[in-house]
Amino acid sequence: DGGITQSPKYLFRKEGQNVTLSCEQNLNHDAMYWxxxxxxxxxxxxxxxxxxxxxxxxxxxxxxxxxxEKKESFPLTVTxxxxxxxxxxxxASNSGxxxxxxxxxxLTVV
Amino acid sequence: xxxxxxxxxxxxxxGRAANLPCNHSTISGNEYVYWYRQIHSQGPQYIIxxxxxxxxxxxxxxxxxxxxxxxxxxLPHATLRDTAVYYCIVSPSWEDSSYKLIFGSGTRLxxxx
Numbered sequence: 394d395g396g397i398t399q400s401p402k403y404l405f406r407k408e409g410q411n412v413t414l415s416c417e418q419n420l421n422h423d424a425m426y427w428x429x430x431x432x433x434x435x436x437x438x439x440x441x442x443x444x445x446x447x448x449x450x451x452x453x454x455x456x457x458x459x460x461x462e463k464k465e466s467f468p469l470t471v472t473x474x475x476x477x478x479x480x481x482x483x484x485a486s487n488s489g490x491x492x493x494x495x496x497x498x499x500l501t502v503v
Numbered sequence: 504x505x506x507x508x509x510x511x512x513x514x515x516x517x518g519r520a521a522n523l524p525c526n527h528s529t530i531s532g533n534e535y536v537y538w539y540r541q542i543h544s545q546g547p548q549y550i551i552x553x554x555x556x557x558x559x560x561x562x563x564x565x566x567x568x569x570x571x572x573x574x575x576x577x578l579p580h581a582t583l584r585d586t587a588v589y590y591c592i593v594s595p596s597w598e599d600s601s602y603k604l605i606f607g608s609g610t611r612l613x614x615x616x
Contacts, residue, residue: 397546426604435590436547436606451603483546485604491537492604494546 396420399484399495406478406502414469414498416484424487425467429453429480430497436483442467471500478502506530507591507607514613521578523610525591528572533595536567537604538576540587547590547606550576581614588612 397418406412418425424443428436438451442461456475461467471478479502484495508526515521527536535554539547551558551565553574558565564577578585590609 428606435588435608438603438605441603452605481544485546487604491549491552492539492547494548496546497544499544 397484397486397493397495399482399498402496402498404498404500406500408502409473411473412471412478412500414471414482414484414500416467416469416495417465418467418486418493419465420486420488420493421464422486422488422493423464424489425461426485426487426492427451427457427459427467427469428483428485430483431480439469439482506593506605509589509591509607509610511608512611512613514615515581516615517583518580521581521585521612521614523576523578523589523591523612524573525576526573527591527593530571530593531595534593535595536565536571536574537592537594538563538565539590539592539606540585541590541609542584542587550589581612583614583616586612586614 400415426441427439430436437453439457440448440451440459442448445464448459448461458470482498485492535552537552538550541547550562551560553565553567567574588609588611590606
């Protein structure tokens, strides 16, 4: 099936550790996005990429980093500089007319 | 910042139409209106989008006012599975280099049995 795959679904890390969240798509979409969602809140844009080897900061990029070396992959690294990393992270790709979302990764930092 | 305003919550009875409003008074001429919904702890799901004309698909209808400053998403016969948070988004078309989806807080729709 075509779609967006995020892994893992649940992730636990100790405070101060960097952690990388995976996002893979086989939809041949150029644009990919990372969002953060806190309980009871809407989605906030972290980073987005419109083409391979290019990406832009969203509204809350501090403490995060991304890479886009392949069209299919857009991994997100949550660094130790992110003050409140515990959240639900969603990856999306866009066909140009609509976005497709993964099922999310719930990150808990203890 | 999100460019749309939605009521935080609404409810409707199962089997009745759910009409979800959205204000986008600063919408630009090249921006589309998109609707997505998010069922608890899942990724958002695309519902429908439009530019000027009213649109209908198998999930819903979208009514856009003539001045394009507001729109209404209509679920004609709401079911319990339609309970979700509904997001209204305005965004340029893909050809625009500023293309990105900015989500607001959405409307939490509760469908009552």
